[in-house]
Amino acid sequence: MGRESPSDDSPKVAGSETPLAAVAQAFEELARLLEAGSGDLRLAPFSDACSLVSILFDSLGLAFKFAEMEYVAKVNDLIEASKTHDTLNKIIDHDLENDTVRKQGSHSRNLRRVRLGLDLVKTLFEQFPSSGGCSLKEAASNAYGQVCAPFHTWAIRKAVGAGMYALPTREQLIVRLNETDQSVHKEMQRFINACNPIIQYIDNLFLSKKISLDW
Numbered sequence: 001m002g003r004e005s006p007s008d009d010s011p012k013v014a015g016s017e018t019p020l021a022a023v024a025q026a027f028e029e030l031a032r033l034l035e036a037g038s039g040d041l042r043l044a045p046f047s048d049a050c051s052l053v054s055i056l057f058d059s060l061g062l063a064f065k066f067a068e069m070e071y072v073a074k075v076n077d078l079i080e081a082s083k084t085h086d087t088l089n090k091i092i093d094h095d096l097e098n099d100t101v102r103k104q105g106s107h108s109r110n111l112r113r114v115r116l117g118l119d120l121v122k123t124l125f126e127q128f129p130s131s132g133g134c135s136l137k138e139a140a141s142n143a144y145g146q147v148c149a150p151f152h153t154w155a156i157r158k159a160v161g162a163g164m165y166a167l168p169t170r171e172q173l174i175v176r177l178n179e180t181d182q183s184v185h186k187e188m189q190r191f192i193n194a195c196n197p198i199i200q201y202i203d204n205l206f207l208s209k210k211i212s213l214d215w
Contacts, residue, residue: 018179
């Protein structure tokens, strides 16, 4: 049966929040679910929370359009997978049984790509310039080089590098996110703190099944 509405344990998001605050709240709730559970993260609330992150890619404009398109497609696949697979653990087990973990389009491969997308946003937030600091272009370039570039071809890396010149300024991004100079760092830090255990959990899940992270 189709999932007509978010699951009962899906992260709750208040309608009056800014996009960034909504994402931070969703991942804080997800981290609480992970901590309160038996060490097994349910796929439905995870994919619901991840779907909110796409607005952050959109706010970065054309430079991160490649990431937004890939990320949204992968998240949508996980949302669909949550109708038949209860947890993140089960989708990896399913692909292991069918020898499709690294196969293009597999749920496990898409989970890896979504994890990279989350890490890209988190790393950009960690390097987000303070007023008068480095440029957003420099922070975004560093984040991309650290997280995604090792897994991309030369052609993609070149296209991304060219697109960095289309990034909004730091101040423009703050306005797009409906934040202030004071609130933006607070909400970014909330996301960083909540996202860290989720990323670590996903990495440990693959490693526990003798699956390397170099792909």
